Amino acid sequence: MRLHRTRRVALPRLLGSLLLVTAAGISGIGAAPEGPVADGGPAAGPPRPLGQIVPAPVRAEPGGSPYTITPATRIRVGGDSGEVRRIGDYLAGVLRPSTGYALPVTGDGGDGIRLRLDEDNPELGAEGYRLKSGSGSVTITARGPAGLFHGVQTLRQLLPAAVERKSPQKGPWKVAGGTVTDAPRYAYRSAMLDVSRHFFSVAEVKRYIDQLALYKMNKLHLHLSDDQGWRIAIDSWPRLATYGGQTEVGGGLGGHYTKSDYREIVRYAASRYLEVVPEIDLPGHTNAALASYAELNCDGVAPPLYTGTQVGFSSLCVPKAVTYDFVDDVVREVAELTPGEYFHIGGDEAHSTSHEDYVAFMDRAQAVVGKYGKTVIGWHQLTGATPVKGAIAQYWGYDRTGAAEREQVARAAANGTKLVLSPADRGYLDMKYDKDTELGLSWAGYVSVERSYDWNPAAYLDGVPQEAVLGVEAPLWSETLTDSGEIEQMAFPRLPGIAELGWSPAATHDWEAYRVRLGAQGPRLSALGVDYYRAPQVPWATE
Template identity: 60%
Template sequence: MRRRLLAPALLLLATALGCTEAGTAAPAPGPAALPAAEPDVRPLGRIIPLPASVEPGGAPYTLTAATRIGVPAGAPAVRAVAERLAGLLRPATGFRLPVVTDPAADLVLRLDPSAGALGDEGYALRSAPGRLTLTARTPAGLFRGVQTVRQQLPAAIERTTVQRRAWRIAGGTVTDTPRFPYRGAMLDVARHFFTVEEVKAYIDRIALYKYNVLHLHLTDDQGWRIAIRSRPELTSTGAATEVGGGPGGFYTQEQYKEIVRYAAAAHIEVVPEIDMPGHTHAALVSYPELNCDGRRPEPYTGIEVGFSTLCAEKEVTYAFAEDVLREIAALTPGRYVHIGGDEAKSTSPADYRTLMDRVQPLVTRHGKQVMAWHQLTGDATPVPGALIQYWGLDRTPAEEKEEVARAARAGAGIVVSPADRAYLDMKYDADTPLGLKWAGTVSVRRAYDWDPGTHLPGVPESAVRGVEAPLWTETLSTPEQLDTMAFPRLPGLAELGWSPAAGRDWDTYRIRLGEQAHRFDALGIGWYRSPEVPWPAR
C-alpha cells in the first residue's frame, strides 16, 4: 500500500511508537525511551528536515563494495557533488566507490533541466534493489539530496573508521523542495574569534541540515575580523581584542576567500556583516578620526551594547565605509553585504538616517544587495532590493513590528530571526551554564514550534524569504561550546526553513530529533541532552 507522508505526519509517529496496521499504539515513549540502537533500515523520510513528499514502498537499496557512483559525462559540477558523496561514504564503509560515467552504475546522480517543479534546490530520490537514483535540476539540488542519502543511511556512516554492518536505504521515492529560498545560520566571530578550520567545521554541520547561507558577523565593538588592505589599522589594532581579554584574531583576505570557497562547495552562500553605525568600537579604536571628537578610545572587551557610533557629520566616515564595503564586495561572490544597523543607541535618529541613506548606495554601487537588521525600517528607508532581518521578540512593540510590515509591503524581503526563538546563544533553561537570557530562555520546543511564514503580523508570507539561526558568542569561545548551544536546536530551525508547514508537528519531530543523537555522536558533536526529547537509552 502506498502512503504519502504529509497527510498528516502521523505515519512517522505511528512507526516510532509501534502502531500496528490496525492503529493500536504502544505506550508513548518517556524522555529517554528510544531504543539504544538504530534500526537496520531507517523508514523512508524519517530525517531532518522533513521532506515535502515521501512514497515508501519496495525492498531497500544496498550500498556494497561493488557500488559505483554514476555521473553524466561533461558535467564537472555533478562530478564534484558525487566525489563529495563518495568522500563521505568511504571512511565508514571501507568501499572504493569510484565515480564513473558508466550509465550502468547502481548509484546515479543526474541533472534534469526540464524538472522545473524541483526548482533551484529540490531533488527526487528513488530507492530500489540494485539502484538508487538522485535527480535534480541543478547541482545544488543534487547536493541537498546527498544530505538525504546520508541521513537515510545508519548514523555510523559518519564515522571515520570502517564499520562492519549493512548499509541500506529504504525503498520508495522522496520528492523534496524547500519552503523558503533563504535558510541561514549566523556565526559571530567578532565577540570571540574562530579560526578558518573551526568555521569550516560549522559549515559542515549546517550543510547536513540543508542550510544554504552562512552569515558571518565579522565586526563589532570587541574586534574587527577581516583584513581591509586600504585600512590596515583595522586588523593591526582593531583585531587584537575579544570578549574577556583574549588574543582576538582576524582573517586575511585569502583566508576569507578560502572560507567562501569551502562554503560554495557545499552550495552555501556567505553573507559578510560589517556592522554600522553602532557596534563599531573596534573601528573607532583603529581610526579615531571616525569619532566626532577625534579621540582614540580604549579597547573594549565587555558585552554591553549601544555605546559606539560612527560620526555622521564627517566625510571621513563615508570614505571609510566606501573603502571597507568596496573590498568586502570584491571578496564576496554572493548577493548580499549585511550592514548591521541595529542597537545604534548612541546615534541620533537624524544621524542614523543620514548614515544609512549614504551607506546603502555604497553597497549597491559595488554590485551587492543590502541586508540589514530590522532597525533599518524605523529611522531610515531600505533601498530597493534590500533584505531585512527581523530579530524582535514576542514583546517587541507593535509599532516596531509594523515598521517591518510596512517595509515588506513596499517590496523588501524579510528574513525572520526572532531572538526569543531563533537565537542559539539563548539559554535552554535557567540552569544552562552557557549563553545569555536577555531574550528569555529558548527551549528546543520553543525554537521549533512556530511558523516563520506567519510570525510577523502584517507581513505576507510572500515577503518572507526565509529564516536564520544566529549564534552570538559573548559567552562562547570554543567549538565545543558552539556545538552545545547549536545542537539540538539548529536542526529544528533548518526544518522551519525547508519543510512544508502542513507536515510539521512537535510530537513527530521530537522523535526524529531523538534519533539524530546517534548521528551527533558519530560526528563528534557535543550536544545538549534536552529533557523535552526522547533520546536513545544509554
C-alpha cells in the same frame, strides 16, 4: 586571558522507545523503525523509513526492496558536469571511511548510487531533488547541482548513523525502497556565526559549515565586526584588523582573517552550496574601528579597545566625510572577496546615533552597497530609515518588542521590503535552554528546543504578507562561546529545527512528530563528534 567558561556537562540520554507518529499526511515522517533502535550499530531491523529525516521532505513514498551499499557499489555521475563529479567525490569521501569500500566515482551507465541532472523537473526548483531507491540502485535527480547536494544529505540520513564515523564500521548499509521528492519552502535558510565577540578559526568555521550543510541550510552569515573585534583584513585601513582585531570578550588574543583566509571560507562554503553573507555592523557596534583610527571619531580621539559585553555606546561620526571614505573602502574590499548576492550592513542598537544621523547614514551606506553590486541586508531597525528598493530587513524582535516597532516592520514589508526572520526568543541559538544552562544569555528569555521549533514564519508577524518572508536565520552570538564544542552545545539540537522551518512544507510542522525524528539524529550527531545538548524534551535514540 581568555574568558573562562565551564563546559556544560551533557545530561544523560533519555531511553525509551520511539513513538509511532505520522505527520500531516507525509508517509513515514516520525515513524520509528520496527525492531530495536540501533542506529549506528549492527542493523538488526529494516532500514530507516524514508520520511524519518530532518528537515522533513515534501513527500516520501515507501515501496519496493531496499538498496544495499556493497564492496561492488560505484558512485555514477551523469553528463559532463564537473560539479556533479565533485558532489560524487564528496559523497565518496563521506562513505569510504566507515564502510571500508572503494566506491569509485565513475561515469553513468549502470547500477549503484547515481547522481543525475535533469532540467525537466520544474517542480523541484533550483534546490529540490528526487531520490529513488530500489534493489539495484539509488538515483538522485535534480535540476541543478545544489539539489543534488541536498539529495546527498538525505541519502546520508537514510543510512545508519555509523556511516558518519571515520573508521571502518559494521554494516549492512541499507537504504529503504521508495521515492523522496523534495524542495525547500523558503529560498533563504541561514545561520549566523558571530566571530567578533570571540574569534573562531577557519577550521572552526569550516566545521560549522559542514554541520549546516547536513540540514540543507544555504547561507552562512558572518558577523565580522563589532565593538570587541574587527575580523577581516582591509588593505586600505590595515589597523582595523591588526589593532582592532587583537582582542575579544574577556580580553583574549582575538584574531582576524587574512583575505586568503576569508577566500578559503567562501570557497569551502560554496563547495557545500552555502553562500557567505558578510556583515560589517554600522554605524553602531564600531568601537574596534573607532579605536583603530582616531579620525573616525567626531572628537578625533580614539577610545580604548573594548572587551566587555555592553551595546549601544559606539557610533561612527556621521557628519565627517572620512566616514564615507571608510565605508566605501570597506564595502568595496569585502564585496570583491564575496561572490554572493548579499552584503549585511548591521544597523541595530545604534543608540549613540541620533535618529536624523541614522537615517542620513543608512541612506549613504545603502548606496555604497548598491554601487558595488550587492543587495543590502540590515537588521530590522533599517525599516526606521528608508530601505532602498530590494533591501532585506532581518527581524530579531521577540515577545516584548513593542507594537510600534513591529508595525514599522510590517509597513516596510507591505511596501516591498523582504524579511528574514530571526526572532530572538525563538531563533537566537545563544539564548539559554533553561535556568540551569551555563553557557549563553537570557535577555530574550529561555529558548527550549520546542520553543525554537514551534512557530510559523509565514504567520509570525501580524500585517506581514506571506510573500514578504524570504526565509529564516538562526543567529549565534558569541559573548559566552569560545570554541566549537560550546558552539555545538548551543546550536544543537535547536539548529535542525530552524533548518526544518526554512525547508519543510508547513503541513509537516508538528512538534510531536518532529521530536521523534530529532531524537533519531542523536546517534548521527555523536558519530560526527558533535557535542550536542541532550534536551529532556526529546526521546533520544541510543546507538
